[in-house]
Amino acid sequence: MKKLVIIPAYNEEKSILxxxxxxxQDAPDFDYIVINDCSRDNTEQVLDTxxxxxxxxxxxxxxxxxxxTGYIYAMRKGxxxxxxxxxxxxxxxxxxxxxxxxxxxxxxxxVIGSRFITYEGFQTSFMRRVGKTxxxxxxRLVTGEKISDPTSGYRMVNRQGIRLFAGDYPxxxxxxxxxxxxxxxxxxxxxxxxxxxxREEGVSSIGPWKAVYYMVKVTLAIIIEKMRPRxxxxxx
Amino acid sequence: MTTRLRIILLILILSMLIHMILLIRNKKxxxxxxxxxxxxxxxxxAVVFNPNLLGQLTRFLGIYTPIxxxxxxxxxxxxxxxYQLTQTVSVLSEQIKVLTQKVxxxxxxxIVENSEEQE
Numbered sequence: 001m002k003k004l005v006i007i008p009a010y011n012e013e014k015s016i017l018x019x020x021x022x023x024x025q026d027a028p029d030f031d032y033i034v035i036n037d038c039s040r041d042n043t044e045q046v047l048d049t050x051x052x053x054x055x056x057x058x059x060x061x062x063x064x065x066x067x068x069t070g071y072i073y074a075m076r077k078g079x080x081x082x083x084x085x086x087x088x089x090x091x092x093x094x095x096x097x098x099x100x101x102x103x104x105x106x107x108x109x110x111v112i113g114s115r116f117i118t119y120e121g122f123q124t125s126f127m128r129r130v131g132k133t134x135x136x137x138x139x140r141l142v143t144g145e146k147i148s149d150p151t152s153g154y155r156m157v158n159r160q161g162i163r164l165f166a167g168d169y170p171x172x173x174x175x176x177x178x179x180x181x182x183x184x185x186x187x188x189x190x191x192x193x194x195x196x197x198x199r200e201e202g203v204s205s206i207g208p209w210k211a212v213y214y215m216v217k218v219t220l221a222i223i224i225e226k227m228r229p230r231x232x233x234x235x236x
Numbered sequence: 237m238t239t240r241l242r243i244i245l246l247i248l249i250l251s252m253l254i255h256m257i258l259l260i261r262n263k264k265x266x267x268x269x270x271x272x273x274x275x276x277x278x279x280x281x282a283v284v285f286n287p288n289l290l291g292q293l294t295r296f297l298g299i300y301t302p303i304x305x306x307x308x309x310x311x312x313x314x315x316x317x318x319y320q321l322t323q324t325v326s327v328l329s330e331q332i333k334v335l336t337q338k339v340x341x342x343x344x345x346x347i348v349e350n351s352e353e354q355e
Binding site for chain 1: 333336337340341344
C-alpha cells in the first residue's frame with residue numbers, strides 16, 4: 001500500500017524540520033510531501049537545504065488550497081492512502097501506523113484522529129468545545145453520523161477519499177465541510193482516539209474574533225453542501 | 237431639467253463612453269464587463285434628450301420627487317454592478333487557485349527531472 005503524508009506549512013521555519021524528521025522515524029513506510037503555502041519566513045530555505053520533498057505554491061492559498069494541492073499530488077502519484085497533518089507539530093505521527101491499520105481493518109474511507117474519545121492530552125478551551133459540540137450536532141442533523149471531533153485536521157483517507165478531495169476541497173476552514181462531502185458521497189468515517197499536543201511554534205489560525213466568522217461560514221457551508229447534487233458516489 | 241445640466245450630463249456621458257471604448261480598444265477592459273455600464277449610459281442619455289421620461293418613471297415607480305427616483309435607480313444600478321463584480325472575483329479566485337496548484341506541481345516535476353538528468 002502506497003501511503004502519503006500531506007503536510008501544509010505556512011511560516012513554519014522553526015517546526016517543519018522536526019515534524020518531518022519525527023515522521024520519518026515514526027512511519028518510515030509513509031512517503032510525505034510538504035506544501036509550502038507561499039511562506040514569508042525561511043521555510044523554503046529550510047526545506048531546500050535539508051532536501052525535504054516539497055511543493056511550493058507561488059501564491060498563498062490558505063490551508064484548504066494547500067491541502068487540496070497535496071491530494072492532487074497523491075492522486076497523480078497513485079497513492080492508496082493519504083493523511084494530512086499540520087506543519088506545526090501538534091499531530092503526533094506516532095499514530096500513523098495505527099490509523100492506517102484502522103483504515104484497512106474497518107474498510108473506512110476516512111479515519112479522523114479525534115481528541116474527544118478518550119479526552120486525554122491537550123484539550124482546547126471551553127468556547128472551542130462548545131463550538132465542537134455544535135458542529136457535531138449539525139453534522140449529525142445533516143448526515144445522521146456522529147463525529148466526535150469534526151474540526152480535527154488529523155485525517156486519513158483511502159483511494160476513493162483521495163479522488164474525492166483531489167476533485168475539490170473547501171478553501172478555508174475545510175475540516176467539517178469535507179467530512180460532510182465525504183459522508184454524502186456514501187463514504188464511511190471512523191474515528192481513532194489521539195492525543196494532540198499544544199502547538200510548538202506559531203499561533204493558531206483561528207483567533208477569538210474569527211471564531212464567529214468560522215461558525216457562520218462552516219454552518220452555511222454544511223447547509224449548502226447538503227443542497228448540492230451528489231456528483232461522486234463511493235463504491236461499497 | 238435646465239439646459240446647462242443637460243449639457244453637463246451629455247459631456248459626462250460622452251467622455252465616459254469615449255474612455256470606455258479606448259480602454260476596450262487597448263484591451264485594458266473587457267467588453268463583457270462593460271455592458272452594464274453601457275446600459276446605464278444609454279438610460280442617462282435617454283433622460284437627457286427627453287427629460288419628461290424622468291417624471292413619467294417617477295410616477296410609474298410611485299416615488300414623490302424625481303431626485304429621489306434618481307437616487308433609487310442609481311443605487312440599484314450600483315448594487316447590480318457590485319454584485320456582478322463579487323461573482324467575477326469568486327470565479328477569478330478559483331481560477332487563480334487552480335493555476336497556482338498547476339504551476340507548483342509542474343515546477344516540482346521540472347525540478348525532479350532536472351536533478352535526475354544531472355545524476
